Amino acid sequence: MLLLAGCGTQRALAPKPDPDEVRAQIVRLMPASASNRQGWATDIYAAFEAQGLDPSKENLCAVLAVAEQESTYQADPTVPGLARIAREEINRRAARLHVPGFLVSAALGLTSPTGKTYAQRLNSVRTERELSAVFDDFIGMAPLGQQLFGNFNPVRTGGPMQVSIAFAEKNARGYPYTVDGSIRREVFTRRGGLYFGTAHLLGYPASYTRSLYRFADFNAGWYASRNAAFQSAVSLASGVDLALDGDLIRYDTREAGTTERAVRQLGPRLGLSERAIRQALEEGDTLDFEETELYGQVYKLAEAKAGKALPRAILPGITLKSPKITRKLTTAWFAERVDERRRKCMLR
Template structure:
């Protein structure tokens, strides 16, 4: 049989075949002669069947990174260049490694939260708003006739407020409606100021409060056209803030599913749920594994003790800690510093001793999801497992494209 490849080509082919098992073992795409990228956090470095995943080489230029990211998107996604461009900008601004696992983590969240719609529709949104208005008018004693008459007023976009309510489809539309109603209607400021029901939005359903704090702490890579709240409802802003809350913080997990649980329940919730389990074991109490260690009132830690604080106080002699020291450490629950605290270390030391070996430092938060937008019983675990499945499918697309 005639050989159709040259000797140099044959040599390259042999090298490629020799390199193939290593590339498969690494769980990453094979590009001949390409250096290995930087290491990833343990939860993102853990591939299927024990494979170790790494970041893409830092030598890749922006165009090459975008091309790789684009092939990770589900086939049905429109404007692939636009989505990958927004993802790239978020990763570059935040200094997050460009890698299949990091991109796939963000892609899986977007797919779960919005199916790659920049401003996803919310079924029954008009009814949700109508109920909210009725509840608030009743609370403030405003006659229904006054409200219904005011809603017939022409709004800044040319339609009446009632017409806009009836036509509501997305959270972005609802946010704009509430802003106009607050500014324009006679009872607007009394009834609605500070009570905009839209708390999350955009393709990754990010908290507006988080976005505002993130922009203060880490900046924002785009010019703000109206205000930061409205940026959350844009594709670029929603992606940037979503990537930030998902990837721009340290975790000690060995499985990415706990990162996805944190996205839903709040940063460090899986770590805190494991702490609750350990504390419950040591104190011989049944504690809720919801990831919340203190009680909160309007975002601030309440003075009333939580069940976690009560349990820690009950064993404070064994912990060799005072009441104020326990409180001091519990106040760190929403930061990485809690895992370095005295309380954390001593509770786990006692739990490990009682168990005869190390107990888990990560646990799935047990939380039932509640929202006017949710119409069936869902949990944080359901959300995390669903996203994990999409994440694995995304990694498979990367391997399949290699």
């Protein structure tokens, strides 16, 4: 007991890492080919410091690996064919709303606040930051802007870690910088993109033993890897085939989704009511889900049937879909690719 108390005290009194040493370490961990490594190190350290995260080599390499995968260390990376993607999005929305093409063309021919027409600006965009600015102006100024997009800017991710703008806006409290106009605009900066990307990657407690599953969660949502493993256990215990996507309940309605219905079939064997099952599944976006009776009982049934221990995390089976993606990619592909970059970073 005295030894344990001593270890606990030693941990509590461990000296805070020296900022200069941490920044120097980040520079060493980055590939030599990356430009302005000192600037990246400054912003990454600031993100860790503001969020009270441990700047361990593992954590630093995890952030660096995502940034390298998503942007090759570019604060505002270019997207091939972005102008075409933008025009196609506008045309899709116009067709859905039965807005004639000639009206769309007329609206895009209007002069924007920059002095150029919206069409000219769209034709020259190369980055999501530029495209987001065009849509913001178009929504606010053009007659058809509100009709086509309301207040919804279709650019939903951005910055060096391609973090969700909705996530950033929801988690803006504690942001350490003076906001330049909006959180959306901050995401497209190096400092903002790294701050919110780091929060999305490391800013939640998880019982994972490998960074691989955090990388999958970064792509598919918090706890997606754990929840996909739970779905696999439910499928084994119930005999119901399930998509292992990490979505335990439907958030667009109170109606039960396929996973919830499969768990309900196990209800009598679990000794749980439908209400209790629903309440437990609603904890699926928190670490507390692992402490629920449902979680433990499902694994007990599934492992008895399998005759062996089952994993508590697996890579979700999700195919990535986006106008920017031109080939078949999956969450597993993303996670494994980033994990390989993390491994190389650790070797450095």
